[in-house]
Amino acid sequence: MLLPKVALVRQKLHAQKVEDIPSAVENALKGISTERSARHGESVAVGVGSRGISQISVIVCECLKFLKKRGLKPFIVPAMGSHGGNTPEGEISVLARLGITESSMGVPIDAKVDVVEIGRLDIGIPILMDRRAAGADHIVVINRVKPHTKFHGPIESGLTKILTVGLGKGHGAELYHRAAVQQTFKILHDACRHILKTRSVLFGLAIVEDGYQDVARVCGVKPENWFETESVLLENARLMMPRIPLAPIDVLIIDEIGKEISGIGMDSNVTGRHRDIVGDFFTAPHVKRIFVRNLSPGSDGNANGIGLADVTTKRLVDALDLEKTYTNALTAISPEKAAIPMHFHTDRQCLDTCLKTIGLVEPNKARIIRIKNTAKLETFLASQAFEHEIVSDQCLEILRPWEPMAFDDSGNLRSGGF
Numbered sequence: 001m002l003l004p005k006v007a008l009v010r011q012k013l014h015a016q017k018v019e020d021i022p023s024a025v026e027n028a029l030k031g032i033s034t035e036r037s038a039r040h041g042e043s044v045a046v047g048v049g050s051r052g053i054s055q056i057s058v059i060v061c062e063c064l065k066f067l068k069k070r071g072l073k074p075f076i077v078p079a080m081g082s083h084g085g086n087t088p089e090g091e092i093s094v095l096a097r098l099g100i101t102e103s104s105m106g107v108p109i110d111a112k113v114d115v116v117e118i119g120r121l122d123i124g125i126p127i128l129m130d131r132r133a134a135g136a137d138h139i140v141v142i143n144r145v146k147p148h149t150k151f152h153g154p155i156e157s158g159l160t161k162i163l164t165v166g167l168g169k170g171h172g173a174e175l176y177h178r179a180a181v182q183q184t185f186k187i188l189h190d191a192c193r194h195i196l197k198t199r200s201v202l203f204g205l206a207i208v209e210d211g212y213q214d215v216a217r218v219c220g221v222k223p224e225n226w227f228e229t230e231s232v233l234l235e236n237a238r239l240m241m242p243r244i245p246l247a248p249i250d251v252l253i254i255d256e257i258g259k260e261i262s263g264i265g266m267d268s269n270v271t272g273r274h275r276d277i278v279g280d281f282f283t284a285p286h287v288k289r290i291f292v293r294n295l296s297p298g299s300d301g302n303a304n305g306i307g308l309a310d311v312t313t314k315r316l317v318d319a320l321d322l323e324k325t326y327t328n329a330l331t332a333i334s335p336e337k338a339a340i341p342m343h344f345h346t347d348r349q350c351l352d353t354c355l356k357t358i359g360l361v362e363p364n365k366a367r368i369i370r371i372k373n374t375a376k377l378e379t380f381l382a383s384q385a386f387e388h389e390i391v392s393d394q395c396l397e398i399l400r401p402w403e404p405m406a407f408d409d410s411g412n413l414r415s416g417g418f
Contacts, residue, residue, distance in 0.1 A: 004366055011378060044136060077167065078111050113170060142162075148185075155234065164192050176191070196226060208240070242378070253351070257303070267374040270377070346410060379417075
């Protein structure tokens with residue numbers, strides 16, 4: 001099969017990098033007063049999630065220093081729903097890969113998966129919370145604010161989500177997702193309002209990243225303006241979020257998916273594709289076929305989201321941990337995202353399969369895009385069918401001229417040079 005030539009392309013993304021992270025955290029917390037709400041020696045459960053957020057270990061460490069300077073006793077509670085296989089060992093392992101350990105943070109990490117009921121929503125659904133967090137004198141949560149992969153609204157992925165789903169552990173996360181089928185994800189807003197009213201949440205520390213995955217903003221969020229602030233930060237994040245600038249696409253090749261890249265392995269805001277009981281969508285960049293090559297090492301075997309691909313490799317299938325993948329998918333009531341697609345031994349076989357199933361398009365004229373993952377989109381490979389669109393776009397630059405797609409002796413694609 002005659003394949004098209006490809007070129008390495010760079011796009012200009014929104015840049016707003018914060019150079020001094022410790023100072024940014026200090027400034028973000030300047031307006032946060034703990035004197036009235038917290039007494040010397042009281043405990044603070046600091047909820048930390050599982051995402052690969054830029055500079056997350058530095059941000060968490062600086063937040064802990066802020067609390068300790070005020071005479072409080074912070075400890076870390078993993079707030080990641082069912083990620084980490086919903087086991088203490090798995091949660092600790094996830095945090096360690098983010099550079100967050102007891103020795104590096106200087107505080108205990110209390111990882112357990114049991115929860116307690118701390119209230120009920122008006123519709124009768126119990127609000128569940130990690131037992132250690134619920135028993136602490138105060139709570140703080142740290143998370144990145146960004147568009148969610150499953151739903152759209154004034155509040156999506158961020159502080160509200162980690163306070164409810166994250167600290168709800170596997171049981172709470174599963175319950176919220178099941179309830180959302182009938183009630184929509186507005187229930188997270190309602191559950192968060194109850195927590196803010198009945199628990200001493202000192203503050204949330206919100207992070208917004210720019211198009212290059214650098215920290216663009218760190219914001220201390222008070223309970224009294226929690227939802228308004230998070231909504232503004234979400235719009236800020238949405239404007240800076242990187243996307244694939246070319247469409248439509250016949251074949252999208254993704255070198256790796258992983259839980260630390262997106263909750264569903266590959267961000268549906270980038271691929272434009274989602275399958276879920278609460279609703280499917282196929283939007284820009286209007287991809288006909290998705291081919292996923294590998295599972296990222298940081299995903300620790302969790303291949304949740306692979307079901308959104310059309311084709312993958314046998315090496316990815318061999319690398320996935322079914323228990324972790326199934327636990328994650330079932331917690332999010334999304335078994336379709338753990339469905340293993342057609343898979344082949346080589347990249348060449350996978351690509352040939354994609355090109356045979358895109359309609360009456362000559363393979364050498366196919367519109368093919370190859371990316372490292374859905375979080376790193378500054379550079380990508382594009383086939384020659386996009387040439388006119390690339391040269392006419394001032395935000396795009398060809399870094400390496402058109403050349404044949406390169407395979408090794410095993411029939412697998414060579415490095416993309418991203």
